Amino acid sequence: MFESRAAVFTDAGHPVSIETLALDVPQPGEVLVRMTSSGVCHSDLHVRDGHWERPGPIVLGHEGAGIVEAVGEGINPELIGRPVALTWYAPCLTCRNCQLGRQWICTGSPALGHAMTDGTTRLTRPDGSPVLSYLSIGTMASRQVVPAAAVVPLPDGVPPEVAALIGCGVSTGVGAVIKTAAVPAGATVAVIGLGGVGLSCVMGAKIAGASRIIVVDVNRQKIELAGELGATHWVHAAKDDPKGVVDGIRAAAGNGGPDFVFEAIGLPETISQAVAALPPGGTACLVGLTRYGQSASFEAFPFVDGGRRIIGSNYGSAVAAVDFPRYAEMYLQGRLPIEKLIDRRLDLAELEDAFDRLRAGQAARQMVVFED
Numbered sequence: 001m002f003e004s005r006a007a008v009f010t011d012a013g014h015p016v017s018i019e020t021l022a023l024d025v026p027q028p029g030e031v032l033v034r035m036t037s038s039g040v041c042h043s044d045l046h047v048r049d050g051h052w053e054r055p056g057p058i059v060l061g062h063e064g065a066g067i068v069e070a071v072g073e074g075i076n077p078e079l080i081g082r083p084v085a086l087t088w089y090a091p092c093l094t095c096r097n098c099q100l101g102r103q104w105i106c107t108g109s110p111a112l113g114h115a116m117t118d119g120t121t122r123l124t125r126p127d128g129s130p131v132l133s134y135l136s137i138g139t140m141a142s143r144q145v146v147p148a149a150a151v152v153p154l155p156d157g158v159p160p161e162v163a164a165l166i167g168c169g170v171s172t173g174v175g176a177v178i179k180t181a182a183v184p185a186g187a188t189v190a191v192i193g194l195g196g197v198g199l200s201c202v203m204g205a206k207i208a209g210a211s212r213i214i215v216v217d218v219n220r221q222k223i224e225l226a227g228e229l230g231a232t233h234w235v236h237a238a239k240d241d242p243k244g245v246v247d248g249i250r251a252a253a254g255n256g257g258p259d260f261v262f263e264a265i266g267l268p269e270t271i272s273q274a275v276a277a278l279p280p281g282g283t284a285c286l287v288g289l290t291r292y293g294q295s296a297s298f299e300a301f302p303f304v305d306g307g308r309r310i311i312g313s314n315y316g317s318a319v320a321a322v323d324f325p326r327y328a329e330m331y332l333q334g335r336l337p338i339e340k341l342i343d344r345r346l347d348l349a350e351l352e353d354a355f356d357r358l359r360a361g362q363a364a365r366q367m368v369v370f371e372d
């Protein structure tokens with residue numbers, strides 16, 4: 001039996017509590033990870049604020065990295081001591097989508113139940129009651145047991161924070177551009193919303209060889225940071241002027257609008273802006289996730305008449321075992337300056353403050369650091 005200090009979500013809209021939980025040893029097919037870093041992604045905040053219903057108590061966090069400390073039966077013991085990134089969507093490898101090579105939309109992932117593959121959890125409170133793990137990995141914990149399919153070893157030399165960011169924001173944003181939308185060299189790209197996900201879309205557009213990269217945010221500091229990552233044009237969004245945003249994107253792109261627009265916020269109004277900014281033949285790639293039950297609208301006639309397209313991108317179409325090491329390699333070569341996304345390091349106890357900053361749109365990526 002181990003101990004784990006973890007951020008536990010119990011009720012929507014209420015602060016998380018920092019608790020010391022008991023952590024059982026890994027069962028067959030499971031891996032025990034000592035966490036080194038966990039990013040604070042807006043998806044955790046969606047859960048914390050009740051935008052997406054999740055069962056509590058549950059340990060939050062899904063963008064994490066650590067060192068393997070122990071393995072269950074059937075797992076290669078050589079993994080022990082290896083630094084790993086965690087995928088928040090451990091694939092089942094047997095459902096139809098996995099067999100089609102589309103692990104990012106697996107329908108049998110243990111992540112759907114926020115538990116191990118057998119539906120149980122290794123975490124308990126002192127009274128013996130079980131605690132779930134968000135997306136089966138609950139990375140805001142000093143130690144975790146996770147399904148082996150969630151663990152991806154990375155090449156030497158990748159700092160823990162970079163590994164953690166590859167686990168969500170980077171794979172989601174870079175992958176949306178180079179995998180889901182497969183932006184060709186020379187295309188024009190706009191990115192609406194510059195959090196960890198949108199800034200990763202900007203890095204992806206640079207790698208893809210986009211000729212213009214237009215960035216949009218309400219926060220000028222985010223626009224400046226995007227400039228360091230490769231943005232060539234910018235539009236400062238005024239929340240009460242949606243048409244101004246659309247006109248600004250079109251003017252900056254030339255040729256009637258950008259070939260691709262990436263929406264990385266998850267608001268109905270910015271989704272509508274993404275579609276409205278497209279020229280004939282353009283593609284809107286939706287990456288931001290709304291609250292449950294929300295719809296977005298667009299004018300139907302010009303959409304069809306102009307042969308425009310909308311695509312949804314989950315996890316940047318990531319096949320973690322293949323793509324995580326690739327992104328890590330690109331980081332090591334200096335082609336993905338992932339460390340620039342980090343604007344704050346914090347202890348778990350400061351998580352609510354980090355959520356406040358994220359809610360106000362003030363944070364790029366804030367990283368929980370685990371000392372052991």
Ligand SMILES: NC(=O)c1ccc[n+]([C@@H]2O[C@H](COP(=O)([O-])OP(=O)(O)OC[C@H]3O[C@@H](n4cnc5c(N)ncnc54)[C@H](O)[C@@H]3O)[C@@H](O)[C@H]2O)c1
Pocket residue numbers: 040041042043046168169172192193194195196197198216217218219222237239264265266267270286287288289290313314315316358359360361362363364
């Ligand atoms: N599709 C996926 O697989 C996937 C994976 C991870 C995260 N997400 C989602 O992506 C979204 C972004 O995540 P994040 O962590 O980068 O969030 P974030 O909160 O860090 O970033 C959002 C950005 O949007 C800006 N913004 C807010 N309102 C705006 C407006 N009206 N116009 C222009 N800019 C505005 C904010 O200033 C901020 O910079 C979230 O909805 C998250 O849940 C999706």
Ligand SMILES: [Zn+2]
Pocket residue numbers: 041042043044062063168169
């Ligand atoms: Zn995330």
Ligand SMILES: [Zn+2]
Pocket residue numbers: 091092093094095096097098099103105106107108109
């Ligand atoms: Zn599957």
